[in-house]
Amino acid sequence: MSREERADTLEAEALHVRAGSFPAVRGVSARFQAGQFAAVIGPNGAGKSTLLRALLGLTRPESGEVRLLGRPLRAWPRPERARTLAYLAQGEALPPDARVRDVVALGRGAGAWKWGLIPTRPWTQADEDAVTGALTRTDTLRFEDRRVSELSGGERQRVSLARALATQPRFLLLDEPTNHLDLAYQLDVIRHVRCEAAGGLGVVAVLHDLGLAARADRLLLLHQGRVLAQGTPEEVLTPPHLHAAYGLRARVTRDAGRLLVIPED
Numbered sequence: 001m002s003r004e005e006r007a008d009t010l011e012a013e014a015l016h017v018r019a020g021s022f023p024a025v026r027g028v029s030a031r032f033q034a035g036q037f038a039a040v041i042g043p044n045g046a047g048k049s050t051l052l053r054a055l056l057g058l059t060r061p062e063s064g065e066v067r068l069l070g071r072p073l074r075a076w077p078r079p080e081r082a083r084t085l086a087y088l089a090q091g092e093a094l095p096p097d098a099r100v101r102d103v104v105a106l107g108r109g110a111g112a113w114k115w116g117l118i119p120t121r122p123w124t125q126a127d128e129d130a131v132t133g134a135l136t137r138t139d140t141l142r143f144e145d146r147r148v149s150e151l152s153g154g155e156r157q158r159v160s161l162a163r164a165l166a167t168q169p170r171f172l173l174l175d176e177p178t179n180h181l182d183l184a185y186q187l188d189v190i191r192h193v194r195c196e197a198a199g200g201l202g203v204v205a206v207l208h209d210l211g212l213a214a215r216a217d218r219l220l221l222l223h224q225g226r227v228l229a230q231g232t233p234e235e236v237l238t239p240p241h242l243h244a245a246y247g248l249r250a251r252v253t254r255d256a257g258r259l260l261v262i263p264e265d
């Protein structure tokens with residue numbers, strides 16, 4: 001891989017990460033590419049969230065390294081890192097009384113000074129445009145004046161996505177972004193992140209639903225903290241892999257070009 005290509009990657013190399021005292025990630029090497037939608041899958045406790053937190057720099061690895069755009073993550077100044085890597089945490093709680101546009105503006109640091117999170121800085125037209133762009137792309141502009149408490153769970157998730165996109169990151173990491181959403185909203189989230197990846201963003205999402213994960217460009221299958229398989233959905237979602245990871249007998253088939261995983265009782 002050339003230096004130029006490597007500059008568009010988020011990489012884990014021989015990563016070992018503890019969650020508390022538990023060795024949750026054990027020697028994971030993976031490369032995520034800008035412009036691709038990657039899903040991290042695996043059974044409960046496989047180490048997915050721990051890996052995501054290490055990729056974000058929220059957890060320090062015991063050994064191994066995370067490299068963002070070819071540079072070790074620990075060498076990045078924190079503000080620059082926060083602008084390059086955006087995170088949508090599992091079950092993100094939004095301030096209920098805040099208006100949608102103000103929540104999305106948090107992605108640009110607006111209001112964060114109130115809580116002493118970052119020093120204040122002048123608000124610019126570029127900030128305003130980034131907020132409007134993120135609202136537009138997530139279909140939330142039409143209710144930008146509504147309060148968070150007036151939104152459905154699916155609408156709130158889109159606002160969280162807009163907040164993350166307003167940062168204009170190179171990579172967006174999402175932890176179970178479709179949790180607690182109905183089927184239509186699950187597909188809606190996936191459609192939006194696919195579209196962002198097609199526009200050049202690197203997307204890494206922890207997903208439990210294998211049907212949704214099959215819509216990703218690349219999959220990373222974890223099992224007991226290790227990589228069991230990685231590659232295209234066709235390469236990863238095979239009956240032997242599913243049996244090894246989930247202890248599940250399943251048929252994998254195609255319908256209208258889509259990969260379907262059908263568990264057998």
Ligand SMILES: Nc1ncnc2c1ncn2[C@@H]1O[C@H](COP(=O)(O)OP(=O)(O)OP(=O)(O)O)[C@@H](O)[C@H]1O
Pocket residue numbers: 019020021022023024042043044045046047048049050051
């Ligand atoms: N603070 C902690 N102390 C001890 N063990 C922990 C801690 N946090 C996580 N673990 C363990 O580390 C392992 C990996 O956890 P992690 O949350 O990364 O898995 P996951 O694949 O995201 O799981 P899930 O799909 O259930 O969310 C699990 O066995 C979990 O019990």
